[in-house]
Amino acid sequence: MGRARNRLLLRRFEQECRHARAVNEAALVEILTANAETEFGRRHGFAALAKTPDRWSSAVPLHHHADFAADIARMAAGERDVLVAGDVPFFAVTSGSTGAGKLVPTPPAHQQTFVRFYSGVIPAVPALRLPGGEAPHRGMALLSAGGELPRTPGGAAIGSASAGGLRRVRRLVPLLWTSPWPVFELVDVASQWYLHALFALREPTTRFVWAVFAPQLVEWLRMVEERWPELLRDIADGGISAALDISAATRAELAAALPADPGRARALEAAVAPGFRGFAPRAWPWLSYAMTVITGSFAAYVPALRHHLGSLPIYTSCYSASEAMIGLNLEIERPERYVLTPGTACFELIPLAEHGAAQPATIPLAAAEVGQCYEVVLTNRGGLYRYRLRDVVRIEGWHHEAPILSFQWRLGTMLDLVGEKSSEDHVLSAVTRAVGPAGASMIDYTIFGDTRATPPRYVVYIELADDAGVPAELEAELDAALRAENRLYAEFRRGERLGPVALVRLRQGTFEALARRRLEAITGMSLAQLKPLRLVQDEGTRQWLEEQRRA
Numbered sequence: 001m002g003r004a005r006n007r008l009l010l011r012r013f014e015q016e017c018r019h020a021r022a023v024n025e026a027a028l029v030e031i032l033t034a035n036a037e038t039e040f041g042r043r044h045g046f047a048a049l050a051k052t053p054d055r056w057s058s059a060v061p062l063h064h065h066a067d068f069a070a071d072i073a074r075m076a077a078g079e080r081d082v083l084v085a086g087d088v089p090f091f092a093v094t095s096g097s098t099g100a101g102k103l104v105p106t107p108p109a110h111q112q113t114f115v116r117f118y119s120g121v122i123p124a125v126p127a128l129r130l131p132g133g134e135a136p137h138r139g140m141a142l143l144s145a146g147g148e149l150p151r152t153p154g155g156a157a158i159g160s161a162s163a164g165g166l167r168r169v170r171r172l173v174p175l176l177w178t179s180p181w182p183v184f185e186l187v188d189v190a191s192q193w194y195l196h197a198l199f200a201l202r203e204p205t206t207r208f209v210w211a212v213f214a215p216q217l218v219e220w221l222r223m224v225e226e227r228w229p230e231l232l233r234d235i236a237d238g239g240i241s242a243a244l245d246i247s248a249a250t251r252a253e254l255a256a257a258l259p260a261d262p263g264r265a266r267a268l269e270a271a272v273a274p275g276f277r278g279f280a281p282r283a284w285p286w287l288s289y290a291m292t293v294i295t296g297s298f299a300a301y302v303p304a305l306r307h308h309l310g311s312l313p314i315y316t317s318c319y320s321a322s323e324a325m326i327g328l329n330l331e332i333e334r335p336e337r338y339v340l341t342p343g344t345a346c347f348e349l350i351p352l353a354e355h356g357a358a359q360p361a362t363i364p365l366a367a368a369e370v371g372q373c374y375e376v377v378l379t380n381r382g383g384l385y386r387y388r389l390r391d392v393v394r395i396e397g398w399h400h401e402a403p404i405l406s407f408q409w410r411l412g413t414m415l416d417l418v419g420e421k422s423s424e425d426h427v428l429s430a431v432t433r434a435v436g437p438a439g440a441s442m443i444d445y446t447i448f449g450d451t452r453a454t455p456p457r458y459v460v461y462i463e464l465a466d467d468a469g470v471p472a473e474l475e476a477e478l479d480a481a482l483r484a485e486n487r488l489y490a491e492f493r494r495g496e497r498l499g500p501v502a503l504v505r506l507r508q509g510t511f512e513a514l515a516r517r518r519l520e521a522i523t524g525m526s527l528a529q530l531k532p533l534r535l536v537q538d539e540g541t542r543q544w545l546e547e548q549r550r551a
Contacts, residue, residue, distance in 0.1 A: 003134055006124035013121055013328065013341075020342040020401035021366055028053050028346035031381055034109070038081045040071070040385065057348060057362050062377060062386045065102050072103050075383070078154025083383025091152060092161040092322040103158065104322040110382035111168065113344045114161065117318065117325050119169050119176075122291075126208070126315045129332055132288040139208035139291075140200035141177040142220050144192060145170075145184045161322045178203050182253055188245040190223075194231075195244070195254065197224045202235055202264060206284045210291040214301035215444070215532060217292045219512070221308040225276045234258070236265035278310030289313040295336045296407045297424050297534045300432065304441065304465075319407055323389060324380050327405050336406045339399040340365070345381070349374035352392060355411070362386075368395045368403050375411065413535045417449050417456040418497045420488040424534050430481035431460065434474060441465035444511040446545070448536040450502070457499035458482070461536075461545045463506040475503045510548040517544070 016023050032050040035041045044060050071082050076091060084107050092104040127134035145166045149157040166184060173181050178200045186192040197220070200206050211217035224231065230241055238260030240251055271282035281287050290309055294302050294316050305314060316335035319327035324345040327338025340347060347365060352373040354360035362377055376389040390411040396404045408423065415422040427447055435442050443463040450459050460478060479501045483490035492498040515530055536542050 002127070002136060005120075006127045006134060009120045009124045010128065014400070016342045017339060017400040017402040020340070021364070023342035024346055024365060025053050027343045028056060028379060031346065031379055032056075034381075035083070035085050035383070038083060038085055038383075040083050040383070044385075056346075056379075057386070060386050062350075062359055062362070062388055063384070064388055064390075065384075068384065068387075069102075071383075072105060075105055076103060076152035076154055076156060078152075078156075083385075084381070088156055088382075090157050090159070093158055094322045103152075104161075104384070105382040106161070106322075107382055110380055113325055113381065114320070115168055117320075117328070117341070117344075119172065121328065122317050125317075125328070125330060126289050126291070126313070126332060130288050130313055130315075132207070132286060135205070135207055135286060135288065137205040137207040137286055138176060138178050138203065139210055140179070140196055140206055142193070142196055142209070142211035142216055143184060144186075144189070161320075178206055180254065180257055182250050186246060186250070191244040191246050193220055193223055194227060194241065195246075196220070197227070198231055198234055198240070198258070201231055201268060201283065202258070202261060204264065204267065204284060205286045207286055208289050208291055209280070209287070212292065213531060214292045214294050214298040214305060215530075217290065218301050218304045221280070221305070225279075225308070228272065228276075232265045232268055235268065236260060236262045277307055280309050281312055287312060289315050289332075291315045291317050293317065295319075296409075297428060297532050300428055300442065300444065300532075304443075307441075319405065321389065321391070323382070323384055323387060324378050326376065326378075326389075326391075330399070337396055338405045338407070340402045340405055342402055345378040348377040348386070350377060350388070355392075365403055366401070370395050370397055373408055412537075415447065415449050415458065415535065417451060417458075418492050420486060420492050420498065422458075422482070422486050422489055426482065426485040426489070427458075427460075427534070430478060430485045431462070433481040433484075434478040435462070435464070444532065446514075446533050446536055448542050448545075453499055455497055455499045458501045459504060460501060461504045461506055461510075461548075463508065463510050475501060478503055504545070505550045506545065506548045507550050510545070513548075514541075514545075 029050050032041070032046040036046040036050065049056055049059055068083065075082050075088050080087060084105060086107065088105045088107045090106045090111065092106045094102045094104060143166050149159045152158060170181060173184070179196050180199070183192060183195045183199065186195070200209070209217065211220060233239070234241055238258050240255055240258065268283055272279050290305070290312055292314065294314055313332055314335070315332050316329050318325060318329060319338040325341050328341050329335060329338050331337050348362035349365065349368055350360050350362050352375065355375045368374065371394070373392055373394045376391045376393060378387050378389060379385050380387070392408045392411060393405040394408050396406050398404060409425065413424055415427070431442070431445050441464060443465050445460055445462040448459040448461070450457050479493070482501060483493060489498065514533065518533065519530065536545065
């Protein structure tokens with residue numbers, strides 16, 4: 001039954017890709033028709049445009065989030081029929097990768113596009129394309145719906161997109177994942193992660209481990225290693241660590257599902273006898289894959305994942321944002337390639353050469369050229385019309401009529417002090433190249449463009465996992481790596497318009513503390529949804545990082 005369902009889900013997606021142009025237009029017509037009587041719809045003539053969708057790009061201007069902010073605030077205060085028809089019971093909050101988080105209206109029609117993919121289409125890919133992927137066993141999902149969600153003035157909930165979707169599929173949790181629902185509801189992250197580990201380790205048949213983004217999966221695996229003796233003791237005795245911050249009622253409810261299992265504890269002890277390097281497949285003999293995003297800036301975490309996962313396949317699943325599901329990875333061995341998901345929104349593209357204009361011309365999907373870069377524009381079911389996502393993608397090829405995308409960078413995260421245009425990928429490749437030969441394991445890094453220096457320069461803040469001394473020449477190696485990655489950087493360095501890179505090594509735990517600091521500033525955001533801060537753009541964060549320098 002499961003295999004038939006998986007085949008049906010992917011067959012439907014294939015059909016949508018075969019007719020991507022028509023599906024894209026049909027999504028637009030559906031959105032225009034549904035919202036024709038809203039304030040925005042009447043102002044822009046949605047009813048007429050639904051009958052002549054070819055006029056869409058000329059009739060409605062492109063927008064940034066700031067253009068919708070006042071209307072979103074009215075919706076959050078409880079006003080109806082402003083951008084979308086009807087009530088909006090949930091507002092997703094973006095992860096703030098280029099600043100403070102923004103509210104994204106998430107009415108049921110918009111949220112359903114995510115539920116369809118996360119609960120069906122995405123799991124179907126590894127189920128059908130990896131050995132053991134469709135075994136009838138559950139997996140570990142490092143997700144959270146913890147605590148009371150903040151509310152807008154109008155009473156709508158605010159939270160991460162994943163938290164909102166998780167609550168909608170609550171009834172499916174016992175079928176899909178190893179942790180019972182009360183674990184997902186815990187507020188204390190450390191306690192929640194420990195219990196996710198405890199319930200997953202009890203099941204030798206655990207089929208996959210899943211976190212939305214790679215940094216969270218890395219930290220969870222490290223936590224498993226650090227608390228291994230405690231976890232084994234709880235499995236053997238059927239207990240729950242007294243150190244966990246959970247209520248007596250929750251503790252009692254979970255304890256009923258945790259009978260003593262000394263045999264499983266002995267098996268796990270044997271699994272790590274050779275060490276924790278590559279321990280996961282030994283601990284879970286049925287483990288078929290890990291699922292997390294490892295493309296773009298998340299590629300920095302792959303070496304750390306490999307330490308615990310060994311050669312286990314890592315499925316990067318999808319390219320998604322709070323504003324829309326954008327792409328599905330169908331090639332597990334090529335995680336950087338995403339097939340655009342027709343119908344999840346209406347998509348347009350801005351040629352990269354045009355993106356600097358206030359109202360650049362867009363092109364339809366069919367006009368995209370392989371090898372060229374574009375900014376993504378979308379119209380979704382949540383009231384964002386001709387919305388500039390600020391993501392730059394490159395067209396890698398075609399899957400039927402749907403373009404295959406690779407994420408390149410997010411506008412606002414590119415370093416361009418004197419015209420050198422260093423992307424996230426340039427910096428990531430350079431840092432990895434420079435740090436690797438030093439034999440140091442990188443926890444994380446971020447970069448600051450120091451324009452007060454003469455000449456201006458890059459400052460790279462980095463945290464390494466070990467305490468070994470880093471060679472003094474590492475700064476020079478990093479500078480050389482940046483030259484190799486970006487021709488323009490090399491030219492400006494030769495002309496002394498850019499100064500040599502400065503490398504600041506940070507104390508242990510700095511990026512964990514930085515994540516907590518950022519979460520405090522973004523209402524409704526969860527750790528599971530937080531993206532890395534790759535470019536420091538505010539003086540407060542820079543000063544805080546300076547205070548974390550190793551002695």
